[in-house]
Amino acid sequence: MFETVELGRKLSKEDYESGLSELRTGLLKAQVQLDAAGVSVVVLLDGPDGAGVTETANQLYEWLDARYLTSEAFAGTSDEERERPEFWRYFARLPRAGRISIFLRGWYARALEHAWSRRSTPAEFAYDLRRLAALEQTLTEGDTLIVKLWLHVSKRQQKQRLRALERSRETRFRVDERSWKQHADYRRFRSLAEQAVRETSTGSSPWTLIEAEDERYRNVTAAQKLLQELTRKLAEPRPERKPVPEAQIENPDTILDTLDFKARVDRAVYEKELPEYQARLSRLARKLARRKQSLILLFEGPDAAGKGGAIRRVIRALDARQYRIIPISAPNEEERAHHYLWRFWLQVPRHGRITISDRSWYGRVLVERVEGFATREEWMRAYAEINDFERELADGGVVLVKFWLHVSAEEQLKRFEEREREPWKQHKITAEDYRNRRRSNQYEAAASEMIARNSTEYAPFNMIAADDKRHARLEVLRTICEHLDAAL
Amino acid sequence: MFETVELGRKLSKEDYESGLSELRTGLLKAQVQLDAAGVSVVVLLDGPDGAGVTETANQLYEWLDARYLTSEAFAGTSDEERERPEFWRYFARLPRAGRISIFLRGWYARALEHAWSRRSTPAEFAYDLRRLAALEQTLTEGDTLIVKLWLHVSKRQQKQRLRALERSRETRFRVDERSWKQHADYRRFRSLAEQAVRETSTGSSPWTLIEAEDERYRNVTAAQKLLQELTRKLAEPRPERKPVPEAQIENPDTILDTLDFKARVDRAVYEKELPEYQARLSRLARKLARRKQSLILLFEGPDAAGKGGAIRRVIRALDARQYRIIPISAPNEEERAHHYLWRFWLQVPRHGRITISDRSWYGRVLVERVEGFATREEWMRAYAEINDFERELADGGVVLVKFWLHVSAEEQLKRFEEREREPWKQHKITAEDYRNRRRSNQYEAAASEMIARNSTEYAPFNMIAADDKRHARLEVLRTICEHLDAAL
Numbered sequence: 001m002f003e004t005v006e007l008g009r010k011l012s013k014e015d016y017e018s019g020l021s022e023l024r025t026g027l028l029k030a031q032v033q034l035d036a037a038g039v040s041v042v043v044l045l046d047g048p049d050g051a052g053v054t055e056t057a058n059q060l061y062e063w064l065d066a067r068y069l070t071s072e073a074f075a076g077t078s079d080e081e082r083e084r085p086e087f088w089r090y091f092a093r094l095p096r097a098g099r100i101s102i103f104l105r106g107w108y109a110r111a112l113e114h115a116w117s118r119r120s121t122p123a124e125f126a127y128d129l130r131r132l133a134a135l136e137q138t139l140t141e142g143d144t145l146i147v148k149l150w151l152h153v154s155k156r157q158q159k160q161r162l163r164a165l166e167r168s169r170e171t172r173f174r175v176d177e178r179s180w181k182q183h184a185d186y187r188r189f190r191s192l193a194e195q196a197v198r199e200t201s202t203g204s205s206p207w208t209l210i211e212a213e214d215e216r217y218r219n220v221t222a223a224q225k226l227l228q229e230l231t232r233k234l235a236e237p238r239p240e241r242k243p244v245p246e247a248q249i250e251n252p253d254t255i256l257d258t259l260d261f262k263a264r265v266d267r268a269v270y271e272k273e274l275p276e277y278q279a280r281l282s283r284l285a286r287k288l289a290r291r292k293q294s295l296i297l298l299f300e301g302p303d304a305a306g307k308g309g310a311i312r313r314v315i316r317a318l319d320a321r322q323y324r325i326i327p328i329s330a331p332n333e334e335e336r337a338h339h340y341l342w343r344f345w346l347q348v349p350r351h352g353r354i355t356i357s358d359r360s361w362y363g364r365v366l367v368e369r370v371e372g373f374a375t376r377e378e379w380m381r382a383y384a385e386i387n388d389f390e391r392e393l394a395d396g397g398v399v400l401v402k403f404w405l406h407v408s409a410e411e412q413l414k415r416f417e418e419r420e421r422e423p424w425k426q427h428k429i430t431a432e433d434y435r436n437r438r439r440s441n442q443y444e445a446a447a448s449e450m451i452a453r454n455s456t457e458y459a460p461f462n463m464i465a466a467d468d469k470r471h472a473r474l475e476v477l478r479t480i481c482e483h484l485d486a487a488l
Numbered sequence: 489m490f491e492t493v494e495l496g497r498k499l500s501k502e503d504y505e506s507g508l509s510e511l512r513t514g515l516l517k518a519q520v521q522l523d524a525a526g527v528s529v530v531v532l533l534d535g536p537d538g539a540g541v542t543e544t545a546n547q548l549y550e551w552l553d554a555r556y557l558t559s560e561a562f563a564g565t566s567d568e569e570r571e572r573p574e575f576w577r578y579f580a581r582l583p584r585a586g587r588i589s590i591f592l593r594g595w596y597a598r599a600l601e602h603a604w605s606r607r608s609t610p611a612e613f614a615y616d617l618r619r620l621a622a623l624e625q626t627l628t629e630g631d632t633l634i635v636k637l638w639l640h641v642s643k644r645q646q647k648q649r650l651r652a653l654e655r656s657r658e659t660r661f662r663v664d665e666r667s668w669k670q671h672a673d674y675r676r677f678r679s680l681a682e683q684a685v686r687e688t689s690t691g692s693s694p695w696t697l698i699e700a701e702d703e704r705y706r707n708v709t710a711a712q713k714l715l716q717e718l719t720r721k722l723a724e725p726r727p728e729r730k731p732v733p734e735a736q737i738e739n740p741d742t743i744l745d746t747l748d749f750k751a752r753v754d755r756a757v758y759e760k761e762l763p764e765y766q767a768r769l770s771r772l773a774r775k776l777a778r779r780k781q782s783l784i785l786l787f788e789g790p791d792a793a794g795k796g797g798a799i800r801r802v803i804r805a806l807d808a809r810q811y812r813i814i815p816i817s818a819p820n821e822e823e824r825a826h827h828y829l830w831r832f833w834l835q836v837p838r839h840g841r842i843t844i845s846d847r848s849w850y851g852r853v854l855v856e857r858v859e860g861f862a863t864r865e866e867w868m869r870a871y872a873e874i875n876d877f878e879r880e881l882a883d884g885g886v887v888l889v890k891f892w893l894h895v896s897a898e899e900q901l902k903r904f905e906e907r908e909r910e911p912w913k914q915h916k917i918t919a920e921d922y923r924n925r926r927r928s929n930q931y932e933a934a935a936s937e938m939i940a941r942n943s944t945e946y947a948p949f950n951m952i953a954a955d956d957k958r959h960a961r962l963e964v965l966r967t968i969c970e971h972l973d974a975a976l
Contacts, residue, residue, distance in 0.1 A: 057808035062800050067815030067846055071808045078838075080568045104809055170770050174807075282658050312550050319662075320545035320559045321592055327555030333821035350566075358555055 573884020
């Protein structure tokens with residue numbers, strides 16, 4: 001497929017200079033409009049060594065308004081990055097709305113490198129490409145424009161370019177042993193690259209092949225393609241975002257009704273078993289650290305289900321240096337300017353660490369669905385996006401234990417009233433809690449659908465009847481221990 | 489000094505339990521108020537091994553609302569942290585307004601450890617303590633409450649505690665060789681700790697010594713002290729923030745008038761020298777990477793002074809993988825919820841990297857002063873805060889090159905009009921630019937004061953007459969090369 005761009009196209013100095021002003025004006029204008037449109041842009045700039053990835057990026061930097069542009073290179077990962085699932089590093093560097101980021105040898109470099117050096121099998125490479133395509137779909141559906149440019153040079157041209165780079169003192173450092181190894185094995189590298197380009201060219205984020213021998217032609221074509229994509233994206237009718245709250249549901253029959261709310265645990269049993277589970281969890285947490293895995297505990301459930309109380313029993317078994325509790329509330333301004341999963345990706349713990357998430361990314365299909373903060377289209381596709389996200393966590397060595405703590409309507413009311421009487425619990429109860437309570441049928445239906453769609457073999461939802469606090473807390477501890485036992 | 493808390497104080501189980509409800513209620517209420525008051529809190533919890541730093545933190549986690557609380561440990565730094573000046577790691581983890589963060593063995597651990605293991609001399613230790621005191625002053629003046637708790641155990645108690653920890657399978661891992669080494673050399677550790685506590689107990693962030701032998705007494709006293717400090721801080725009258733714009737100044741005589749605006753560079757000279765400087769810079773940038781130092785280029789100056797054009801000439805010499813351009817505009821919501829230096833600390837480059845700052849932290853004493861976004865008190869103390877900040881950068885191996893690009897009033901007007909004519913420059917000009925121009929006397933006076941107060945031997949301001957763009961660009965490149973030559 002790459003032979004289709006081996007045409008020897010060149011751009012004369014005159015043609016180059018005559019078109020430049022219009023091209024730059026167009027790019028700068030588009031950049032200003034981007035900001036107003038709230039679109040973020042990732043330019044994936046890739047190609048073999050010597051094709052001019054760095055040079056093209058430098059040129060774009062000059063032509064665009066550098067104040068709203070960043071470039072990111074992923075070679076030489078830090079330990080912060082290596083100790084988290086692969087996609088963490090990409091999410092951490094996504095541009096916010098209105099900005100453009102050039103990803104030099106973006107997220108394809110690792111998969112290509114692994115396949116080329118035979119660290120991954122052909123099947124694994126194919127799976128890597130599927131994962132990357134899914135990542136791109138998640139991002140483009142979340143209003144990120146992804147412009148993928150593959151700079152192509154033939155084997156002969158690559159040799160010439162590498163030699164030319166080596167001749168100059170200024171550029172010699174760019175050519176290393178690896179470059180020549182890639183050149184020696186050019187045919188296989190090319191075939192893997194062709195596979196990557198072919199299998200990840202989708203309707204919403206296709207690859208563009210650019211003949212890279214002539215510098216002027218290469219740079220101008222890359223910039224023109226970027227401008228064209230920006231213009232197209234900006235001209236798209238902005239999808240009408242008309243989120244509506246869920247319609248009233250009368251007495252939904254849900255899986256939550258199957259929970260045994262009568263389950264009780266005696267104080268004597270509780271006081272014997274609680275410290276036993278805590279001791280077990282404490283040992284497992286240290287094993288987790290030794291094994292260089294990490295843990296996310298995720299708590300969802302209606303107000304007053306006892307999430308906070310359960311969390312306090314969990315942390316009693318842990319070392320404060322190892323865990324972090326993350327309360328999730330409405331996203332702030334910076335978070336709203338990114339994909340909704342961005343803030344959750346950023347909080348993924350590194351090796352040996354534990355994060356305890358009090359509410360979570362499931363807000364998308366719970367509160368945002370029920371209250372109408374997200375459109376139906378948005379929360380509908382979130383089920384799959386979340387499954388992909390959790391799959392990446394699991395593949396990256398993160399143990400994820402998810403809880404849905406549930407209380408019956410009567411018990412919840414009792415607890416609300418209790419909170420109002422107890423002075424040190426009053427801060428926990430607001431008018432909103434009572435309002436949410438009136439919508440509890442919708443919340444239950446949404447929770448039930450979420451549990452159905454997001455209980456996967458790699459990250460099942462643990463439903464726990466929480467009318468009896470002692471029962472719920474023991475169940476939470478027992479479940480965490482079992483998951484850890486299985487995973488470690 | 490520590491003997492003053494060797495009193496054998498204990499808390500009986502009854503006393504402990506009877507007071508607990510009130511203490512917890514108080515803490516939770518204070519936490520709610522914190523949020524409204526926009527105050528952030530750092531609890532520094534420190535003490536020798538075996539004094540119960542971790543246990544106390546765990547207990548506070550249980551008593552407080554864990555959703556608005558984090559804990560941070562600084563042992564085991566990541567390479568991201570090691571490759572930046574020391575304070576980066578502290579700033580990166582400061583809580584936002586309304587939150588509390590417990591820093592386990594916070595920012596004193598490193599200085600104490602270095603002094604104790606003789607990696608630092610007594611003079612260096614004294615300097616470290618001064619730096620920490622200055623850091624604390626910067627934070628407390630920026631509305632962060634710092635509560636410093638030192639948990640004290642005598643040598644005999646330390647031995648007992650370490651032995652007890654070793655006896656239990658659950659806690660054995662907390663005691664290592666280092667703990668026993670510290671114990672063997674207890675007297676010297678204690679004397680260094682006493683020095684640290686004495687020399688950094690200031691009016692705004694004093695240390696509190698807590699006798700740590702009895703667990704109940706220790707935990708309750710730590711919590712009470714925290715509550716007391718929260719209550720005190722919340723009861724303080726909120727300082728009336730009445731920022732006022734600078735009064736009109738007629739024709740200020742400033743150092744900027746001494747610049748030679750007539751300086752011109754011929755096109756021929758420019759086209760010869762520019763690539764020479766760029767080649768030199770390119771070599772120096774690679775040397776920077778090899779030497780594991782980092783570089784910040786900072787550009788300030790009036791609108792249309794040519795900052796963007798100069799930056800484009802600089803990056804032409806650099807590899808897009810090495811640099812990042814950071815445009816500074818008004819702080820966002822999250823940034824406003826932190827100390828104003830927070831966002832700048834976060835952007836400090838790691839080893840081998842370069843950040844190019846288009847406007848900077850000097851906004852505090854320029855636009856925020858002139859337009860009245862900061863109070864007089866705030867921008868006045870910023871001169872010293874910024875000098876401290878830049879000193880930390882210099883000590884941490886960051887080369888900082890600061891530019892003030894200046895244009896004469898006539899040239900500025902000419903450029904504004906030019907921008908309005910050129911279609912691809914129109915996006916750069918707004919009504920605000922003309923408004924700022926009318927305030928140019930105030931801006932000049934502010935710039936002049938800034939240059940006087942913030943030109944230090946470790947980070948001088950380079951003033952450049954920019955009426956002639958070629959002259960300015962060559963000067964910028966020459967200055968960067970000279971600074972790098974001197975530093976590498």
